[in-house]
Amino acid sequence: MNYLSVENISKSYGERVLFDNVSFGINKDQKIAFIAKNGSGKTTIMNIINGFDEPDTGQVVIRKEIKMAFLSQNNNLQDELTIEESIFASDNEVLKIIERYEKALENPNDEEAYQKAFDDMDRHNAWDFETQFKQILYKLKLEDLKMKVNNMSGGQKKRLSLAIILISKPDLLILDEPTNHLDLEMIEWLEDYFAKENITLFMVTHDRFFLERVCNEIIELDNGKIYQYKGNYSYYLQKKEERIASENASIDKAQNLFVKELAWMRRQPKARTTKSKSRQDDFYVIKEKAESRRKENVVELEINMERMGSKVIEMVKLSKSFHPETSGKTILKDFSYSFQRGERIGIIGKNGTGKSTFLNILTQTLQPDSGKVIIGDTIKIGYYTQSGINPKPGQKVIDIIKEYGEYIPLTKGKIISASQLLERFLFDAKKQYDFVEKLSGGELKRLYLCTVLIQNPNFLILDEPTNDLDIVTLNVLESFLLDYPGCLVVVSHDRYFMDKIVDHLFVFRGEGEIEDFPGNYSDFRAYEDSAEPKALQSVSTEKSNWKEKQTKAGLTFNEQKEFQKIEKEIKDLEYQKKQIEQEFSEGKVSDDKIEAKANELQKIIQSLEEKEERWFDLSSKME
Numbered sequence: 001m002n003y004l005s006v007e008n009i010s011k012s013y014g015e016r017v018l019f020d021n022v023s024f025g026i027n028k029d030q031k032i033a034f035i036a037k038n039g040s041g042k043t044t045i046m047n048i049i050n051g052f053d054e055p056d057t058g059q060v061v062i063r064k065e066i067k068m069a070f071l072s073q074n075n076n077l078q079d080e081l082t083i084e085e086s087i088f089a090s091d092n093e094v095l096k097i098i099e100r101y102e103k104a105l106e107n108p109n110d111e112e113a114y115q116k117a118f119d120d121m122d123r124h125n126a127w128d129f130e131t132q133f134k135q136i137l138y139k140l141k142l143e144d145l146k147m148k149v150n151n152m153s154g155g156q157k158k159r160l161s162l163a164i165i166l167i168s169k170p171d172l173l174i175l176d177e178p179t180n181h182l183d184l185e186m187i188e189w190l191e192d193y194f195a196k197e198n199i200t201l202f203m204v205t206h207d208r209f210f211l212e213r214v215c216n217e218i219i220e221l222d223n224g225k226i227y228q229y230k231g232n233y234s235y236y237l238q239k240k241e242e243r244i245a246s247e248n249a250s251i252d253k254a255q256n257l258f259v260k261e262l263a264w265m266r267r268q269p270k271a272r273t274t275k276s277k278s279r280q281d282d283f284y285v286i287k288e289k290a291e292s293r294r295k296e297n298v299v300e301l302e303i304n305m306e307r308m309g310s311k312v313i314e315m316v317k318l319s320k321s322f323h324p325e326t327s328g329k330t331i332l333k334d335f336s337y338s339f340q341r342g343e344r345i346g347i348i349g350k351n352g353t354g355k356s357t358f359l360n361i362l363t364q365t366l367q368p369d370s371g372k373v374i375i376g377d378t379i380k381i382g383y384y385t386q387s388g389i390n391p392k393p394g395q396k397v398i399d400i401i402k403e404y405g406e407y408i409p410l411t412k413g414k415i416i417s418a419s420q421l422l423e424r425f426l427f428d429a430k431k432q433y434d435f436v437e438k439l440s441g442g443e444l445k446r447l448y449l450c451t452v453l454i455q456n457p458n459f460l461i462l463d464e465p466t467n468d469l470d471i472v473t474l475n476v477l478e479s480f481l482l483d484y485p486g487c488l489v490v491v492s493h494d495r496y497f498m499d500k501i502v503d504h505l506f507v508f509r510g511e512g513e514i515e516d517f518p519g520n521y522s523d524f525r526a527y528e529d530s531a532e533p534k535a536l537q538s539v540s541t542e543k544s545n546w547k548e549k550q551t552k553a554g555l556t557f558n559e560q561k562e563f564q565k566i567e568k569e570i571k572d573l574e575y576q577k578k579q580i581e582q583e584f585s586e587g588k589v590s591d592d593k594i595e596a597k598a599n600e601l602q603k604i605i606q607s608l609e610e611k612e613e614r615w616f617d618l619s620s621k622m623e
Helices: 042-049 083-088 093-106 111-123 126-139 154-168 184-196 208-214 233-267 274-290 355-362 397-402 418-424 441-453 471-483 495-501 521-531 546-551 557-585 591-621
Strands: 002-013 016-027 031-036 057-062 068-071 172-176 200-204 217-222 225-229 313-322 329-338 344-349 370-375 381-384 407-409 415-417 459-463 487-491 504-510 513-517
Touching (some): 016 042, 016 057, 016 200, 016 217, 016 225, 031 042, 031 208, 042 172, 042 200, 083 093, 083 126, 083 154, 093 126, 154 184, 208 233, 208 495, 217 233, 313 355, 329 370, 344 495, 344 521, 355 459, 355 504, 381 441, 397 441, 407 418, 415 418, 471 495, 487 495, 495 521
Parallel strands (some): 031 217, 172 200, 344 487, 344 504, 459 487
Antiparallel strands (some): 002 016, 002 057, 217 225, 313 370, 407 415
């Protein structure tokens, strides 16, 4: 069954033609990845499909009865709503029933309203649905349903937008970079979810493991044309290579024929017969084919790395905590390590375990509580951070590079101009004079990478370098890093990238525990899976059948309501506890409020213990 058809759409901006007469379809149960270089029109096509932009020609036809949802890079959440309210704002009928049931739990005195809500849950089989959506929230670390959107980080908002879409269960799900802002554990869960769910997907992603394991078809926009591959990422790589080889062979053949026909054209008299006129027309077709060889514009990375001495960087007995006097968060605990020349380390761990803090201590932008960082005299650090470029108002692309000089030294004594360097990073003469604020996310990342590398570092630190880079640029970056002779430290959620370029891992386990693992990410996953059974059980294991739990003998009607209410109260208290602990760990509590906050935390902990004790009492009656 066809869900959506893109029919002969074209789009131009002035003289620049993004794409012309592009057509493809999305059918039921397809899981399609949409691949294109940055700046080639990928985002424009996504916007046209979702009705945010209009094509110059052609149309998008969507089947009337299907429900379509779109996860964009920009969230469309309402700041004044809580997580729970944002979820229930959906027009999903079952969610409305669950919302009424949740409200009935908050008002235990209205037995009639509770019974009606309970019966509706029964009638629409909403118990399983509730368990499923709470599992999604649990996996995406959105367990505090009372948290307001305006208090959430950018990553939390992205995860909430993803959760809302998954919970709504649309017929067709369109995703723009769904793995951004997710840690590795979340990415792997989402990967499994999409691989198993009977859902139709159309997505843009640069996560090549995701492409490999989830997608069964790949559509590529290449030089303004659409190419379709019925398979995963490995199949796509193989078939694309075969296609390009075939195209080049065809072009070579056309070029040989063109030479012969050109000679014939030059020999012919002006008066031509009908037969020669037909051959003349064919000549122009051959000429166009012969001149159609692909122009592969690829980023060229080349630096004149500073000489590295025998002493690199030594970290000696480092410790770092945030407000240890109030049981705050421990990041480092007596950590020592001596970096060796040419070492390539990947850093992995859940969000919040201290990876960025570690990098800031390593680069001496943050001081440890104890211990020291000793940097060798010849070491020049290049630090690619997640914050990226902060251009001045009205600054142009060329101005950013000229801050480092009009001419840039390369290897073997070569020198190139700032403009020539930008061309190597795919910024043509026209693009170099664009305002920086007009650049796409991928172009900004590419420009930032350029500014880090032209400083010729011999100790390179990359914090999430793969976000917003297209697959072609990623492959070039990987090739450069494989040949990079200096030290390399990388934090990334891109498992494919990590597998290719690192030799061993620092695994941040939390609470100051850092494990040095001798292998890449795939080696680590294989080790973890074989060393112990799956530690993280589904949240639905404990609450596998809420309906059955409530109707078991042993609980009175009022106890059933109390049981449900306590579960919600426990979650609220856990959130309040977590919020205060986070305030302490991030240093947000002023000195004059420390005692009051500490007392408030103690009261919450005491109340939590009482609620949990009552929960266990009621649970024991159901056994």
